[in-house]
Amino acid sequence: MVHAVQSGHPGGSLGCTDFLTALYFKVMKHNPAFQMDGINEDIFILSNGHISPVFYSCLARSGYFPIDELSTFRKLNSRLQGHPTTHEHLPGVRIASGSLGQGLSVAIGAALAKKLNKDSNLVYSLHGDGELQEGQIWEAVMFAAHHKVDNLIATVDFNGQQIDGPTDKVISLGNLTEKFETFGWKTLEMDGNDMDDVIRILALAKEETGKGKPIAIIMKTLMGKGVDFMENDHGWHGIAPNDDQLAKALAQLPETIGDY
Ligand SMILES: Cc1ncc(C[n+]2csc(CCOP(=O)(O)OP(=O)(O)O)c2C)c(N)n1
Numbered sequence: 185m186v187h188a189v190q191s192g193h194p195g196g197s198l199g200c201t202d203f204l205t206a207l208y209f210k211v212m213k214h215n216p217a218f219q220m221d222g223i224n225e226d227i228f229i230l231s232n233g234h235i236s237p238v239f240y241s242c243l244a245r246s247g248y249f250p251i252d253e254l255s256t257f258r259k260l261n262s263r264l265q266g267h268p269t270t271h272e273h274l275p276g277v278r279i280a281s282g283s284l285g286q287g288l289s290v291a292i293g294a295a296l297a298k299k300l301n302k303d304s305n306l307v308y309s310l311h312g313d314g315e316l317q318e319g320q321i322w323e324a325v326m327f328a329a330h331h332k333v334d335n336l337i338a339t340v341d342f343n344g345q346q347i348d349g350p351t352d353k354v355i356s357l358g359n360l361t362e363k364f365e366t367f368g369w370k371t372l373e374m375d376g377n378d379m380d381d382v383i384r385i386l387a388l389a390k391e392e393t394g395k396g397k398p399i400a401i402i403m404k405t406l407m408g409k410g411v412d413f414m415e416n417d418h419g420w421h422g423i424a425p426n427d428d429q430l431a432k433a434l435a436q437l438p439e440t441i442g443d444y
């Protein structure tokens with residue numbers, strides 16, 4: 185998709201593919217006959233909206249909209265804008281994201297709404313580690329602990345990279361597990377590129393809900409996972425591969441399903 189339109193974000197999308205696949209095809213109770221209010225189902229809030237390629241693919245493959253619509257990605261008047269928005273009414277999208285730092289606040293609001301509605305399903309959210317350099321995140325982290333938002337599982341894509349370089353060079357994040365624990369969250373660690381670990385830790389996280397604390401998963405991933413020349417290189421945060429690079433990348437996958 186990113187190659188076809190020569191625009192978009194392959195690095196974070198590849199790193200988070202295992203996680204989103206697990207979420208949409210194994211973990212969440214969700215309904216592709218989309219209802220915006222999400223009552224009586226689990227909902228997912230993508231806060232690092234630039235990784236829309238993998239999000240849109242999972243939504244299409246889950247039946248939210250036709251798979252061939254993926255080929256309209258980032259084109260004028262498409263419902264699949266580079267950063268998801270609600271304005272286009274694409275089924276599966278509940279938040280306009282891309283302006284980083286806001287999705288945790290939205291996820292907390294959705295989780296509190298579930299409590300008011302006596303809906304025992306969960307809210308899942310995903311955030312970039314570079315995104316955690318936004319101040320709004322930490323206000324939301326304090327708020328969620330204070331209000332015991334224990335029906336929320338927020339995952340951080342801890343790839344150590346962001347748009348301008350390694351996160352530790354831009355603004356160090358310190359020990360994220362300790363930080364979330366200190367802020368009053370239950371915190372788990374996960375290898376986001378090991379499907380067995382992803383399934384296991386997401387199940388464990390679910391068991392930790394309803395115990396008075398919001399849950400954070402610090403998910404170690406590789407930016408550009410699966411394509412050797414993209415892996416762990418912030419240069420692939422938001423650059424499209426050329427024809428040559430696409431051929432080399434696809435040749436490294438055991439199987440492709442041609443969604444673009
Ligand atoms: C509020 C805001 N500030 C700056 C940006 C520009 N920006 C886009 S992506 C990005 C880096 C995000 O890093 P991370 O969340 O770690 O994503 P990754 O590069 O790992 O995919 C930045 C700073 C933005 N989208 N929103």
Ligand SMILES: [Mg+2]
Pocket residue numbers: 312313314341342343344345346
């Ligand atoms: Mg990152």
